[in-house]
Amino acid sequence: MTETDYYELLEVSKEASAEEIKKAFRKQAMKYHPDRNPGDKAAEQRFKEINEAYEVLKDDQKRAAYDRYGHQAFQNGMGGNPFGGGFGFNAEDLTDIFSNMFSDFMGGGRTQGRSSQNRGQDLSYNLNITLEEAFNGIEKEIKIRTTEPCEHCHGFGTADGKEPPVCPTCQGRGRIRTQQGGFFMFETVCPKCRGEGRVVQEKCPQCRGEGVRRVEKALKVKIPAGIENNVRMRISGAGEAAKRGGVQGDLYVFINILEHKLYERQGKDLFTSVPVSMACAALGGQVEIPGIDGQKVSLNVPQGTQTGDKLRIKGQGMRIMDTERRGDLFVVLSVVTPTNLTARQKELLEEFRTLSGDDNCQPQIKTFFDKIKDLFQ
Numbered sequence: 404m405t406e407t408d409y410y411e412l413l414e415v416s417k418e419a420s421a422e423e424i425k426k427a428f429r430k431q432a433m434k435y436h437p438d439r440n441p442g443d444k445a446a447e448q449r450f451k452e453i454n455e456a457y458e459v460l461k462d463d464q465k466r467a468a469y470d471r472y473g474h475q476a477f478q479n480g481m482g483g484n485p486f487g488g489g490f491g492f493n494a495e496d497l498t499d500i501f502s503n504m505f506s507d508f509m510g511g512g513r514t515q516g517r518s519s520q521n522r523g524q525d526l527s528y529n530l531n532i533t534l535e536e537a538f539n540g541i542e543k544e545i546k547i548r549t550t551e552p553c554e555h556c557h558g559f560g561t562a563d564g565k566e567p568p569v570c571p572t573c574q575g576r577g578r579i580r581t582q583q584g585g586f587f588m589f590e591t592v593c594p595k596c597r598g599e600g601r602v603v604q605e606k607c608p609q610c611r612g613e614g615v616r617r618v619e620k621a622l623k624v625k626i627p628a629g630i631e632n633n634v635r636m637r638i639s640g641a642g643e644a645a646k647r648g649g650v651q652g653d654l655y656v657f658i659n660i661l662e663h664k665l666y667e668r669q670g671k672d673l674f675t676s677v678p679v680s681m682a683c684a685a686l687g688g689q690v691e692i693p694g695i696d697g698q699k700v701s702l703n704v705p706q707g708t709q710t711g712d713k714l715r716i717k718g719q720g721m722r723i724m725d726t727e728r729r730g731d732l733f734v735v736l737s738v739v740t741p742t743n744l745t746a747r748q749k750e751l752l753e754e755f756r757t758l759s760g761d762d763n764c765q766p767q768i769k770t771f772f773d774k775i776k777d778l779f780q
Contacts, residue, residue, distance in 0.1 A: 523652035540628030671730030
């Protein structure tokens with residue numbers, strides 16, 4: 404048993420959290436592991452010491468005893484050695500410690516494989532909605548192909564409907580560990596139970612031992628008002644059923660908002676382009692368009708409007724999700740030149756052209772030709 408302070412060995416403070424101690428141990432273990440320091444007795448001894456320190460500090464009760472009594476807490480007269488036989492480590496002990504640490508790096512140790520296998524598959528569904536439906540919110544019914552637990556065997560896949568016995572080959576772990584050369588450990592899926600950890604001896608006649616059956620389900624999905632495009636909605640427990648009574652998967656609904664005839668959405672705001680007559684643009688006037696909420700929106704076109712001029716109508720855009728507020732509506736105006744004129748209309752336009760010969764009512768045209776008049780010389 405080392406007399407060096409455990410906190411100093413792991414290079415952490417006495418106030419370090421459990422997660423900080425764990426990270427420090429991993430760092431030191433990787434540094435001093437015998438495989439990285441072949442033949443280095445000092446590194447091997449240091450590796451044993453940091454494992455000794457971690458075994459104490461990772462346990463709340465042992466850590467509390469160490470903080471109060473120091474190393475004496477694990478010597479004679481203080482409740483006995485918590486490790487039941489001293490701190491001697493052989494090669495097999497070192498291998499087991501390092502393999503467990505490596506398993507943590509890979510996602511949580513030996514139980515990770517079984518827990519992930521005992522969870523049903525997640526499902527996805529692409530749902531198309533209109534811009535109006537995104538504005539108002541809506542409840543949609545969808546149909547999905549999924550699985551549910553077999554009613555006959557309650558999801559266990561057994562003929563008697565009871566949980567199958569633990570696999571004798573892997574002892575329920577679902578994986579088999581083998582050691583090859585020194586401290587290297589290899590894990591493979593158990594060939595007997597195929598990673599399940601349990602073996603069905605007599606299969607359920609209804610589901611043939613699968614524990615689940617395929618069905619088509621109708622689900623109602625509530626779309627909130629103001630939802631954005633490409634949002635992923637998660638419906639917990641609506642995915643496929645798991646074998647052997649595990650946790651059901653989830654359903655992910657991907658929202659696709661269809662293109663609108665009039666509006667283009669950018670976040671909370673709406674954009675559109677509206678044509679206006681030459682007379683309306685020159686004299687000013689009003690134009691009505693249908694709003695996204697179903698109400699009419701009146702546009703006040705100012706006198707002298709030019710193509711490309713933009714109007715902003717506050718509070719006529721999309722709803723902002725989970726609020727009562729709305730974005731704005733932006734309207735780009737486009738002045739339309741009349742065609743197929745009658746004789747009378749042509750006469751009036753000729754008269755207008757004569758009257759506007761000094762370009763006082765068309766300053767943009769006059770400015771343009773003033774800029775380029777030197778090009779004619």
